[in-house]
Amino acid sequence: MNIQHIQDILFRSSTNEEEALQIKNLCELYISKFWEHTYYQSMANYGHHVWHPHQLDLAMWHRDRNPHFAERGIYSHQVISPGDNVLELCSGDGFYTYYFFSGKASHVDALDIDDNALEHARRHHSSSNIQYYRSNIVLDPFPEVVAVFET
Known part of the structure; x- marks a missing residue:
C-alpha cells in the first residue's frame, strides 16, 4: 500500500473494513517507527540511551496493554494537591510533567x-x-520550591 492508495481510500465516500484496517495498521507502524527512530537517534548521539520518548509507550500500548509506563x-x-508547587527531577521528555x-x-x-x-519537552509538553x-x-542547586516528593 502506498501514499496514493491511502489518499484514494481516504477521499472516497466509502471504505471497506479491510482497507480501513490496513490504514490503521499503517498509521500505527508509522508512529511506532517515528518514535523508534527518535529513541535510536538519542542513543546514536550519546552512545547510550539518555531519555525515553514516552510517546513510544502510547503508540505501542495497544499491543502489550501494559500500563506500567503510566504508573509513575x-x-x-x-x-x-491543587495549587502545589512541584519539583520534578530527571524530567526527560516532559511527558509526566x-x-x-x-x-x-x-x-x-x-x-x-x-x-x-529538554528541547523535546519544551516543544511538545509545555504549559x-x-x-x-x-x-x-x-551538583547544581534546585530552584526554590514549596514541596518536593519522590516519584
Missing part, C-alpha cells in the same frame, strides 16, 4: 541534564505553569 504519573498525580503534574499543580519546575530531552531547567541534580 498516576501515583504522583494522587499526592499532588505535562500530562500528570501540571494539571493539578500551580507550578512545576522540571530539571534534566539532557539538552535534547504556562511549567518551567524546564537544564540542571545536574547532583
Whole structure:
C-alpha cells in the first residue's frame, strides 16, 4: 500500500473494513517507527540511551496493554494537591510533567541534564505553569520550591 492508495481510500465516500484496517495498521507502524527512530537517534548521539520518548509507550500500548509506563504519573498525580508547587527531577521528555503534574499543580519546575530531552519537552509538553531547567541534580542547586516528593 502506498501514499496514493491511502489518499484514494481516504477521499472516497466509502471504505471497506479491510482497507480501513490496513490504514490503521499503517498509521500505527508509522508512529511506532517515528518514535523508534527518535529513541535510536538519542542513543546514536550519546552512545547510550539518555531519555525515553514516552510517546513510544502510547503508540505501542495497544499491543502489550501494559500500563506500567503510566504508573509513575498516576501515583504522583494522587499526592499532588491543587495549587502545589512541584519539583520534578530527571524530567526527560516532559511527558509526566505535562500530562500528570501540571494539571493539578500551580507550578512545576522540571530539571534534566539532557539538552535534547529538554528541547523535546519544551516543544511538545509545555504549559504556562511549567518551567524546564537544564540542571545536574547532583551538583547544581534546585530552584526554590514549596514541596518536593519522590516519584
